Amino acid sequence: MSSTPAPDQPRPTASARPGGRTARIRAQVLDAVRAELSENGYDALTVDTVAARSGVHRTTVYRRWRDVGGLLTDVFDDAGDNDWRPRDTGSLHGDLAALNHEIQQSLTEQPSLAIALIAASFRSDEAARALLRLWEGKYADCEIIIERAIRRGELPEGTDARAVLLAATAPIYHQLVLLRATPDPSLPDHAARTATLAASAGAFTSPHSPN
Amino acid sequence: MSSTPAPDQPRPTASARPGGRTARIRAQVLDAVRAELSENGYDALTVDTVAARSGVHRTTVYRRWRDVGGLLTDVFDDAGDNDWRPRDTGSLHGDLAALNHEIQQSLTEQPSLAIALIAASFRSDEAARALLRLWEGKYADCEIIIERAIRRGELPEGTDARAVLLAATAPIYHQLVLLRATPDPSLPDHAARTATLAASAGAFTSPHSPN
Numbered sequence: 084m085s086s087t088p089a090p091d092q093p094r095p096t097a098s099a100r101p102g103g104r105t106a107r108i109r110a111q112v113l114d115a116v117r118a119e120l121s122e123n124g125y126d127a128l129t130v131d132t133v134a135a136r137s138g139v140h141r142t143t144v145y146r147r148w149r150d151v152g153g154l155l156t157d158v159f160d161d162a163g164d165n166d167w168r169p170r171d172t173g174s175l176h177g178d179l180a181a182l183n184h185e186i187q188q189s190l191t192e193q194p195s196l197a198i199a200l201i202a203a204s205f206r207s208d209e210a211a212r213a214l215l216r217l218w219e220g221k222y223a224d225c226e227i228i229i230e231r232a233i234r235r236g237e238l239p240e241g242t243d244a245r246a247v248l249l250a251a252t253a254p255i256y257h258q259l260v261l262l263r264a265t266p267d268p269s270l271p272d273h274a275a276r277t278a279t280l281a282a283s284a285g286a287f288t289s290p291h292s293p294n
Numbered sequence: 295m296s297s298t299p300a301p302d303q304p305r306p307t308a309s310a311r312p313g314g315r316t317a318r319i320r321a322q323v324l325d326a327v328r329a330e331l332s333e334n335g336y337d338a339l340t341v342d343t344v345a346a347r348s349g350v351h352r353t354t355v356y357r358r359w360r361d362v363g364g365l366l367t368d369v370f371d372d373a374g375d376n377d378w379r380p381r382d383t384g385s386l387h388g389d390l391a392a393l394n395h396e397i398q399q400s401l402t403e404q405p406s407l408a409i410a411l412i413a414a415s416f417r418s419d420e421a422a423r424a425l426l427r428l429w430e431g432k433y434a435d436c437e438i439i440i441e442r443a444i445r446r447g448e449l450p451e452g453t454d455a456r457a458v459l460l461a462a463t464a465p466i467y468h469q470l471v472l473l474r475a476t477p478d479p480s481l482p483d484h485a486a487r488t489a490t491l492a493a494s495a496g497a498f499t500s501p502h503s504p505n
Contacts, residue, residue: 253468
């Protein structure tokens, strides 16, 4: 209904730059999904509201993303497609605390896209699978924290990187996502310290000792 | 439409036993909610399907529970109304491992009412508040684990009971609820061991040391 030209009509000049037009449309649509999710939640998310908000023609959105599941999956995949790397603070405790502060920030900002995506994962199997791929990528990116700590001599060789990362970050998710607690500003640091202490004592050196 | 007598019609003899008829109707209705949630999930839950499954007249269900939120809240409250106590195994590690095994069991059984209730908490604020009350009660019940460990000399005086319980149990919830990982049979014991090790080293003695 708008009188401005639809930005998704074929434009030979724009599409001459490889990925230019396609990438721009994707960015517009995914921005609209993120804004809708954060403001109105999964229940209100439809392809039509996303198309209207993005300014991209609904036919294009339906053709390329098919349905809400396709839109959500692409938002998750986009979140994993960046050059994010964990901070290198020079110590295991510092690295894990920095990671936990980032997680706490993402779960407490208002509105929180992270919380909206987690909520969506309880509604849609496709969103749940996409969230898992995203987290798998993030945890894999973070394994270097443990590798650095082993090189510095802070942790024993053979420390299970994933288990340390899980122990360090799980309390943040549990408190904020499941227990919906008021954010405790000292928790990111404290959970990092606890995991560091246990890891330094060899609690995560494989194989696990039997009970 | 059934020709069997509606079990929720007034019956002076039954209601002579205090709470008898009321308690029986509540049990029938909550059993139906739990079965519907576990089998068909929150999205399919309606007062009418619950009434039909329970054999209690829908007018009674609407009058007493009002809506799906009221039904869910009562299921959560009922789950907190029991004489559950954490096991006393004689050691901090044993007590936390037993608790974690119970949690892992409740999250992995098929169908899992616990997972269905958690999923519902992302859909309904009323369910979320009820889930918090339930967890608050469970964690309060578990504080005795830490008190016993302090009395045995396993933990320093002033150990923050809630923080130890959070550290011990969070990895189970994170792995199974958010990361939807294949259950790791060694995780309950391992997470208990990690928390025990950190707690014994004084990581949870208040006040938290500053960064």
